[in-house]
Amino acid sequence: MRTKALLKGDIGFQFKYGFYFLYLVFSVLYIGILFALPFEWREKAALLMVLTDPAAMGLYFMGAIILLEKSEKVLNSIAISPVKSREYVLSKLLSISIISTAVGLAIGIAGGVVSNLLYFSIGVFLASCLFSAVGLIIAANVSTLNAFIIATIPASLLINVPAIAYLFGFKKNWLILHPGVSMIELCSSGQNAIFAFLVLVFWTVLLAALSSRVVGKMLQAVGGVKL
């Protein structure tokens, strides 16, 4: 019940703070670029865009959201409310992932890569949750936008580089253990899609649990004590 209230609030804030407008602008831009590309490039380009944009947008948007809540001192009010850290995290991840999945689907359909709607949607949704959880963990530990952007570079490379390598031909089965690769495999309904789904669920749950711990500490730190 409280998660539902938080989710409603988060979607409302993201709308008011212009995040949905940004999503719309990026979607139109990416789809426009897709149609400008030669037909044979579109499939890979669409998957790459879904990986690096809607799925990864959670990483950056989450940072902006948390830093905004820190600067407006809203976290102080959350810290002395009955909201549990896992409810806070769940709401944040869901709010970002729902819109990311919609945008991912729009790009995927435009690029003609959605052969299995369910696999594609789940792939984008889980990857978005995962990226958002990473964004939350980083944002909880920094206080400025510059520090956040610097901290996201290694995380971004770590998730994206193996996935891009896999997408462009480095197709080793063991690479599916990597979360970014498992997302590509699942979204493109590859031969190992079910295994990729399980891998992606594992990473997403692990990082969501970790971010819940980090948020718990962040809310405690509102009291001025680093635990």
Add this chain to the structure above:
Amino acid sequence: MISVKNLNFSYTKKPFIEHVTFEVKSGEIFGFLGPSGAGKSTLQKILTGLITTYTGSVKVNGTEVKQRDNSFYEQIGVDFEFPSLYEKLTARGNLSFFNSLYKKQGDIDALLASVGLTADAAKKVADYSKGMKSRLNFIKALLHDPSILFLDEPTSGLDPSNARLMKDIVLTEKARGKTIILTTHNMYDATELCDRVAFIVDGEIKALDTPHNLIMSKGAAKIQYTYLHNGREEKGQVSLSKTSEDELLARLLRNNQLLSIHSSEPTLNDIFVEITGRRLQ
């Protein structure tokens, strides 16, 4: 309602809050009075469960604070000294959101009306003045009708009429049976609102009593008067307890020769300075 026994806490290795013990009864307004950096806000953070790395015992509503779960916050309302609001949302939007986080939900319209914000309910908080934000922040703490209210400098930055409004609401909440912890360095607020106050300096409680008893304990109530002597205005002063011994005053009274007369009690600030050697403001 609140029981603190031998509380110790420090942010660093150097002791800060030391051997603090006090109790607050249900329906009482209890004030923490002290200068900036004295430990008032830290005590409030401990009582509200934001700091749990203390030693000693801190029980709020029967719960040892370091063992609290999240239902603990259904009964606690905190008005921070600074606004804690989403700036791009309207006042009503902020209240609706925070209201939705609690089991017991308040009447937003009635609360907005109580602090004169009905007409500005649809305005974004970013467009509010400092005083309006303070009032909105204050009613946000009342949304879920908590049994204990923690108010941190509730009249800070308010003009006299809004400060009056806020103090009246505090007294109304007390009349409704709420326990209120007031953290302030404003001696006038503390004298007017608090049933008891604790003087806090350097993390220690230096005195704890009713404002009246603290003032009277120093027995310094005086009568001051002026009169004409050889064409010049002179001043006289006598302790209230020794009025009958002042023959000059008796003669001036008999002959209707007083120019002015008034009693003078020390303020809580005077007593604070006397007891702690520090100034409040």
